Amino acid sequence: VTVYANPAAGAVAVAQRIAALIRSKQADGEKTVLGLATGVTPIAVYAELIRLHKEEGLSFKNVVTFNLDEYYPMQPGSVQSYVLFMNQNLFDHIDIDRDNIHIPDGTLAEDEIAAFCLNYERQIEELGGLDLQVLGIGRTGHIGFNEPGSAPNSGTRLVTLDDLTRTDAARDFGGKENVPTKAITMGVGTIFKAREIILMAWSKKKAPIIKKAVEGEISGDVPATFLQLSDNVEFILDEPAASEL
């Protein structure tokens, strides 16, 4: 666990780690495979990566990305879609090749989802796995959309969203009744295979779930507790989020 005085300091530190990884892989002629997250938490990281691209020449030409999750169903043009979020907060401002961007597809027919999810896993594996996965955390303890009840070895799949998650998303959708009941998410097992995992949390609102995630009993009731089983996880927090540890 590393605690920063404020979210901006934590976000800059994470962006610099990502930039260093990209540069060292580039120097070796290798691709960097990043697992990315949505939500308010990583926005400042993406802003710093954009700044590093524009001001310090950081290139994303050799970067391949896999986003954690997407609501289901969801059209990519909808204001709540994670496709739009990623375009607005990162991809539209950097030199990434569009073919290297992967986000779970919220437009699939239900009977296409299983094959899509297997292919998502296969694409990650064929690239040699995720070098680094960035995570936020939901108040249910979800990582990606792995809600309570998720298995530690779960893969990419269609899941049902927790009631609390839908309550927290209500504002984005203009009412809870408009929040999709399902999502497609990478699994806990998918996340676990990343060589490095960084979970970020800012603000007092996250303090109780951070306490459970870092110090609580390991259990599917709080999927983020599974991260305690990995040696490759770092929690990057601001002081309020760490205040109950």
Ligand code: GLP
């Ligand atoms: C959503 C995303 C998660 C994210 C969580 C927290 O549920 N699917 O990946 O970690 O929100 O969001 P925020 O960072 O806005 O608190």
